[in-house]
């Protein structure tokens with residue numbers, strides 16, 4: 001269903017004005033790329049999000065959930081329908097269960113780096129390998145973000161979700177199906193909160209794990225140009241996508257304003273005026289060549305959304 005002025009009015013009332021119309025999505029992504037969305041909504045309470053989801057479901061209006069936009073490429077055509085941002089759904093606390101165990105509870109829009117640093121500062125271990133992953137807690141859960149050999153799902157105790165009808169659903173660890181950079185959620189469900197397990201850590205050990213995580217990134221990832229992190233999943237830990245793309249000579253290759261990073265071949269960076277179609281053309285060129293030369297099908301890690309299909 002197409003978004004009409006009546007829908008826009010009703011959503012504006014429901015969200016007490018926390019909406020923007022016809023706004024470029026480049027504003028909301030780390031890639032700084034993306035055409036306009038009909039409407040961007042940013043609920044500040046879970047109850048309002050539930051009402052919004054119910055309304056969009058009943059009116060058959062398409063919607064996309066967006067955390068901090070650090071893992072997405074929106075097409076130049078933008079999004080017909082509603083982009084729901086979770087950035088105002090914040091909340092974070094750590095509960096000790098005795099002296100050795102704790103649980104950190106974070107809301108979907110809470111910045112993930114803040115979740116990690118709070119746990120570490122309070123002397124709780126479990127998340128330090130994930131230091132350096134940008135984005136929201138909800139986005140980290142939905143993409144099962146990982147680094148240093150672990151992923152977010154490895155630490156989860158439970159998740160609170162909203163279904164597409166705005167109903168609450170709680171999943172325990174045993175209900176979760178996850179793999180490398182993927183977590184299977186019930187269709188169209190939205191993560192609103194998660195609880196992760198921590199254990200008492202030695203402060204020096206936590207600090208050296210954080211330093212190791214910083215060292216893994218320092219000088220190895222382009223931090224001076226907009227990007228969306230690694231473009232492709234690694235075919236295997238022994239054969240990372242970046243090494244394959246590097247040995248095929250793609251570092252520095254440019255299409256329009258998009259470039260395969262000269263520093264890390266699995267990053268595509270925005271030189272300033274890249275369009276989504278430039279990035280997609282680079283992706284296709286890399287994929288085709290990797291298939292031809294190494295017979296490997298590279299799978300996307302970034303999520304391409306908007307335009308005709310999401």
Ligand SMILES: Cc1cc2nc3c(=O)[nH]c(=O)nc-3n(C[C@H](O)[C@H](O)[C@H](O)COP(=O)(O)OP(=O)(O)OC[C@H]3O[C@@H](n4cnc5c(N)ncnc54)[C@H](O)[C@@H]3O)c2cc1C
Pocket residue numbers: 030064065066067068069070071072086108132133134135136137138139140141142143144145146147181189190191192221227228229230303
């Ligand atoms: C410089 C850089 C370094 C990075 N390093 C890493 C790394 O080391 N490891 C790694 O795994 N990733 C990395 N990333 C990618 C990215 O930061 C992570 O995937 C991050 O967890 C995404 O969070 P986000 O809030 O930005 O999600 P978004 O980009 O906003 O969304 C990503 C996907 O999750 C969905 N989503 C978001 N929030 C919710 C929610 N609440 N409920 C349901 N679905 C939701 C969206 O619909 C979308 O499909 C990096 C990115 C950059 C730019």
